[in-house]
Amino acid sequence: MATVSLTVNGKAVTANIDPRTLLVQFLRENLRLTGTHVGCDTSQCGACLVHLDGKAVKSCTTLAVAVDGASVTTIEGLAADGALHPMQEAFREHHGLQCGFCTPGMIMSAVDMVNRRGHQLDEKTIREDLDGNICRCTGYHNIVKAIAAGAEAMGKGTAPVRQAAE
Amino acid sequence: MSVTGIGAAVRRKEDHRFITGQGRYTDDVNRPGQAHAYFLRSPHAHAKIKSIDTKAAAGMPGVLGIFTGADLAIDKIGGLICGWMIHNKDGSPMRAGPHPALAQGKVRYVGDHVAVVVAETLAQAKDAAEAIAVDYQELPAVVDTAKAAGAKTVVHDEAPDNTVFNWHLGDKDATEKAFKAAKHVTKLDLVNNRLVPNAMEPRAAVGDYDAGDGVFTLYTTSQNPHVARLVLSAFIGIAPENKLRVIAPDVGGGFGSKIFIYAEETVCVWAAKKVGRPVKWTADRTEAFLSDAHGRDHVTHAELATDAEGKILAMRVHTTANLGAYLSTFSSSVPTYLYAPLLSGQYDIPAIYCEVDAVYTNTAPVDAYRGAGRPEATFVVERLIEVTARQLGKDPAKFRMLNYIKKFPHQTPVIMMYDTGNYGASMKKALEMIDYKGLGKRKRDSSRASKLRGIGFSSYIEACGIAPSAAVGSLGAGVGLWESAEVRVNPVGTVEVLTGSHSHGQGHETTFAQLVSDRLGIPIDNVSIIHGDTDKVQMGMGTYGSRSGAVGMSAIFKALDKVIAKGKKVAAHVLEADEADIDFADGHFTVKGTDRKLDFGSCALQAYVAHKFNGQELEPGLKEGAFYDPTNFTFPAGVHICEVEIDPDTGVTRIDRWAAVDDFGNVINPMIVEGQVHGGIAQGVGQALLEGARYNADGQLVTASFMDYTMPRADDLPSFEVGMTVTPCPSNPLGIKGCGEAGAIASPPAVINAITDALGHEDIAMPATPQAVWRAAQKSISRLAAE
Numbered sequence: 001m002a003t004v005s006l007t008v009n010g011k012a013v014t015a016n017i018d019p020r021t022l023l024v025q026f027l028r029e030n031l032r033l034t035g036t037h038v039g040c041d042t043s044q045c046g047a048c049l050v051h052l053d054g055k056a057v058k059s060c061t062t063l064a065v066a067v068d069g070a071s072v073t074t075i076e077g078l079a080a081d082g083a084l085h086p087m088q089e090a091f092r093e094h095h096g097l098q099c100g101f102c103t104p105g106m107i108m109s110a111v112d113m114v115n116r117r118g119h120q121l122d123e124k125t126i127r128e129d130l131d132g133n134i135c136r137c138t139g140y141h142n143i144v145k146a147i148a149a150g151a152e153a154m155g156k157g158t159a160p161v162r163q164a165a166e
Numbered sequence: 167m168s169v170t171g172i173g174a175a176v177r178r179k180e181d182h183r184f185i186t187g188q189g190r191y192t193d194d195v196n197r198p199g200q201a202h203a204y205f206l207r208s209p210h211a212h213a214k215i216k217s218i219d220t221k222a223a224a225g226m227p228g229v230l231g232i233f234t235g236a237d238l239a240i241d242k243i244g245g246l247i248c249g250w251m252i253h254n255k256d257g258s259p260m261r262a263g264p265h266p267a268l269a270q271g272k273v274r275y276v277g278d279h280v281a282v283v284v285a286e287t288l289a290q291a292k293d294a295a296e297a298i299a300v301d302y303q304e305l306p307a308v309v310d311t312a313k314a315a316g317a318k319t320v321v322h323d324e325a326p327d328n329t330v331f332n333w334h335l336g337d338k339d340a341t342e343k344a345f346k347a348a349k350h351v352t353k354l355d356l357v358n359n360r361l362v363p364n365a366m367e368p369r370a371a372v373g374d375y376d377a378g379d380g381v382f383t384l385y386t387t388s389q390n391p392h393v394a395r396l397v398l399s400a401f402i403g404i405a406p407e408n409k410l411r412v413i414a415p416d417v418g419g420g421f422g423s424k425i426f427i428y429a430e431e432t433v434c435v436w437a438a439k440k441v442g443r444p445v446k447w448t449a450d451r452t453e454a455f456l457s458d459a460h461g462r463d464h465v466t467h468a469e470l471a472t473d474a475e476g477k478i479l480a481m482r483v484h485t486t487a488n489l490g491a492y493l494s495t496f497s498s499s500v501p502t503y504l505y506a507p508l509l510s511g512q513y514d515i516p517a518i519y520c521e522v523d524a525v526y527t528n529t530a531p532v533d534a535y536r537g538a539g540r541p542e543a544t545f546v547v548e549r550l551i552e553v554t555a556r557q558l559g560k561d562p563a564k565f566r567m568l569n570y571i572k573k574f575p576h577q578t579p580v581i582m583m584y585d586t587g588n589y590g591a592s593m594k595k596a597l598e599m600i601d602y603k604g605l606g607k608r609k610r611d612s613s614r615a616s617k618l619r620g621i622g623f624s625s626y627i628e629a630c631g632i633a634p635s636a637a638v639g640s641l642g643a644g645v646g647l648w649e650s651a652e653v654r655v656n657p658v659g660t661v662e663v664l665t666g667s668h669s670h671g672q673g674h675e676t677t678f679a680q681l682v683s684d685r686l687g688i689p690i691d692n693v694s695i696i697h698g699d700t701d702k703v704q705m706g707m708g709t710y711g712s713r714s715g716a717v718g719m720s721a722i723f724k725a726l727d728k729v730i731a732k733g734k735k736v737a738a739h740v741l742e743a744d745e746a747d748i749d750f751a752d753g754h755f756t757v758k759g760t761d762r763k764l765d766f767g768s769c770a771l772q773a774y775v776a777h778k779f780n781g782q783e784l785e786p787g788l789k790e791g792a793f794y795d796p797t798n799f800t801f802p803a804g805v806h807i808c809e810v811e812i813d814p815d816t817g818v819t820r821i822d823r824w825a826a827v828d829d830f831g832n833v834i835n836p837m838i839v840e841g842q843v844h845g846g847i848a849q850g851v852g853q854a855l856l857e858g859a860r861y862n863a864d865g866q867l868v869t870a871s872f873m874d875y876t877m878p879r880a881d882d883l884p885s886f887e888v889g890m891t892v893t894p895c896p897s898n899p900l901g902i903k904g905c906g907e908a909g910a911i912a913s914p915p916a917v918i919n920a921i922t923d924a925l926g927h928e929d930i931a932m933p934a935t936p937q938a939v940w941r942a943a944q945k946s947i948s949r950l951a952a953e
Contacts, residue, residue, distance in 0.1 A: 018287075018289065020289065028193075028194075032196075033187070034187070034190075034191075034193075034194035035186070035187015035188065035189070036187070037191070037193075037366075037367070037418075038193075038368075038448075038450075039366045039367070039368070039451065040451040040871070040872045041450050041451050041452075042451065042871055042872060042873055044871070044872035044873060044877075045366065045451075045872060045877075047366060074187065075185075075186065075187035076186065076187040076188075078186075079186060084185070084186070088185040088186065091181070091185050092177055092178070092181040092182070092185055093177060095177070095178070095837050095838065095841050097181060097184055097185065098419070098671035098672070098673070098841060098845065099365070099366065099367065099416075099417065099418045099419040099670055099671030100180075100181075100183075100184030100185075100189045100416065100418065100671070101189075101191065101365075101366040101367040101418025101419060102366045102418075103184050103185060103189075104184075104185075104187050107185060123885065126880070127880040127881040127883075128880075128881050130879070130880040130881070131879055131880070131881060133879075133880075134366065134872065134877050134879060135366065136364055136365055136366050136419050136421070136845070136849070136877070137366075137419055137671045137841075137845045138841060138844055138845050138848075139844035139845045139846075139847055139848030139849075139878075139883060139886065139909075140844075140848065140879075140880040140883055141841075141844040141883075141885055141886055142841060142844065143880070144880065144885065
């Protein structure tokens with residue numbers, strides 16, 4: 001067994017775990033934060049994407065002990081003080097989800113994209129940058145729109161303007 | 167139209183939990199004392215099991231139980247079933263081998279289930295599985311669809327030539343006669359590539375057993391929990407239905423693959439009693455590739471006969487369909503009644519004859535995948551139509567319009583009675599949206615940039631809401647295909663609707679609530695939609711085949727009629743008027759010609775307190791149920807046009823524009839409907855350009871992860887132009903046709919027709935990967951040079 005200490009969504013956690021425990025298993029099974037999903041086990045689909053010290057990582061191929069001391073943000077920690085994060089609001093507003101399984105990873109990936117590439121994201125940039133996230137339901141059409149709107153809203157610090165889904 | 171009623175783009179009620187990480191999928195379910203299952207799978211495509219030695223494994227840390235097919239046999243647990251009987255041309259029944267949930271004596275595909283280990287942790291279960299010694303006698307494998315029939319290797323003794331059935335539909339003599347009289351005959355050989363559905367949520371199950379009451383509970387990733395309960399109870403024999411509860415909570419996509427009753431779910435619920443602990447299993451992605459039912463896998467020869475003017479005279483089709491190593495739950499219906507009856511497409515074709523040979527191979531079972539038979543039919547029809555237009559030197563849009571069915575109802579020569587449609591309207595709109603007039607200039611521009619540009623059409627039709635039950639029963643279905651609903655009005659006027667449909671991405675919690683809000687005149691937030699639990703919803707047939715709107719919502723509609731009728735009786739007493747004088751509109755019961763009225767919530771309260779009427783003459787309460795059995799299939803149809811630009815140096819096909827015009831009848835929520843179209847197109851584009859499940863000659867699946875099997879990603883796809891035309895469906899009260907599969911049905915031929923238009927020849931198969939397109943483009947270039 002190994003001891004791991006992390007800050008998860010702002011709260012300090014320490015646990016004794018089997019050293020082969022993956023970060024996603026630690027989040028889902030030890031902490032019961034089941035919003036982070038496992039879709040492929042091989043870092044391809046991005047359903048397991050979380051922020052590790054502010055940067056996107058795929059938690060299905062990260063050992064929990066390897067990130068001892070780090071700060072982790074999951075989808076459950078994205079909304080501040082009960083208000084939805086602008087990117088969450090944008091996904092809802094633009095119908096950027098259907099079954100919802102890839103959604104937590106998509107939203108965490110989108111927020112990371114904005115952190116890296118700014119608030120004005122064109123379609124080509126979003127599509128290329130979204131290479132590490134797979135969705136089987138939406139055909140990406142509305143995800144791309146949601147990310148563009150969410151990015152802009154993050155820049156303004158407000159929720160995206162409501163508009164008809166096209 | 168109200169902001170939350172029928173026709174409004176209401177934002178989804180279910181989204182809040184999904185975007186905040188509060189969705190509750192099967193793998194999120196954890197039962198007290200839960201143990202973990204791991205399945206030992208066959209590494210061989212075909213082998214006899216001489217022995218299985220579990221002794222060493224059984225003594226390993228954390229192991230609670232190891233079970234094999236022999237244990238299932240001792241407990242008299244039946245095999246998995248195929249619920250649709252197909253008859254051969256000579257009238258004899260199809261030849262089906264047994265399908266035990268854990269192998270008994272033989273394994274028939276890589277991934278076949280040999281044993282299950284239940285242990286305290288998943289890691290311990292995996293460790294123990296490695297210590298199980300299985301003595302296999304390897305056998306040669308039969309893999310190739312086209313070569314399976316009559317191969318020396320026999321998959322099941324019950325089908326000695328590997329043929330499950332030789333089936334046919336249509337008038338052979340009339341078709342032969344029409345071909346003899348034809349001026350032109352187009353001949354095509356087509357392969358409809360094998361696909362892996364790959365819902366993003368892998369299949370999962372948690373089996374639980376309450377020893378006190380003798381009740382089993384199965385949490386599972388199902389599109390149809392009641393069908394699962396029926397099969398697990400009546401055929402597999404886990405427990406009687408009243409002792410078996412099946413819960414399908416949030417389900418992360420299905421696309422058909424979660425209709426079926428699989429080995430793992432069966433074993434988990436059974437094993438829960440054996441070990442006296444809840445048993446959980448979740449597939450990893452490679453297990454999903456190996457053991458989820460695959461889709462498509464047809465090899466077809468098709469011919470189309472036309473007269474001197476280009477009018478279609480007849481079609482004949484021969485298809486070999488690979489059903490894999492075992493018959494999955496509805497597999498036999500897919501290449502038969504979901505396929506051949508769609509071969510008339512949108513066209514007036516006087517004679518059609520279709521033969522289908524279904525074969526066993528040493529590959530994963532093949533069953534319904536988004537569209538199920540209809541994409542395969544549409545690919546045949548639309549490739550034939552496109553190539554015929556080219557061979558006759560006709561504009562592909564005009565050639566289609568010449569042959570479109572224009573009068574309704576229309577009886578095709580292959581069972582279907584199309585009720586309504588306006589195919590020309592969809593084509594005209596799609597041509598405008600794609601700017602067909604500007605195509606010539608765009609082609610010249612591409613050519614100047616050393617690129618090849620092409621346009622491809624697809625006029626598809628699908629048959630949804632499969633029913634009536636008596637009709638599908640006569641075709642061999644083992645179930646009826648109605649739907650049920652129950653509307654429970656609470657004393658405060660809020661409403662719970664229990665539906666037998668199941669949502670796994672379709673947004674029923676929103677669209678169904680829109681219907682209720684609209685009809686009862688109550689706020690949408692006062693409506694809750696409940697589904698996916700056999701203890702809550704009495705019965706249901708689930709969601710597949712784009713049936714939830716046309717069939718599921720029609721059942722709700724019918725139940726709402728009854729609620730309103732009962733409400734009128736209550737209101738008549740409260741308002742002291744004759745029941746015949748009570749009207750209901752905008753959430754109020756009113757007395758004709760007066761200003762007396764009662765709002766819906768107050769009526770509900772009066773129904774429950776029962777102070778104003780005699781409870782012996784009028785039952786208290788406000789709760790009504792309905793079963794709805796449609797009178798016909800529904801026939802969504804539309805036109806998709808795809809325009810591609812190919813770089814002949816790299817073989818990369820870029821989809822430059824996409825215009826989709828669909829007629830889904832009346833639409834409840836256009837935002838959700840368009841989302842369904844987007845997703846369907848993406849899956850069809852995946853089939854056309856990227857995806858293909860490949861077995862090598864030994865029967866090893868060489869595309870068994872997302873690193874080997876190319877899923878469409880955001881930068882593989884364009885944004886889509888989606889439009890609609892509307893001819894309301896006459897056979898259900900809401901006029902709905904269904905929208906869930908249209909995109910996946912329409913898109914593969916649109917893409918391939920565009921690529922072949924760009925290449926100038928027809929020699930390309932799906933998936934048209936960059937390598938395949940590059941090779942084909944070299945052929946185009948050498949042809950051009952020769953000219």
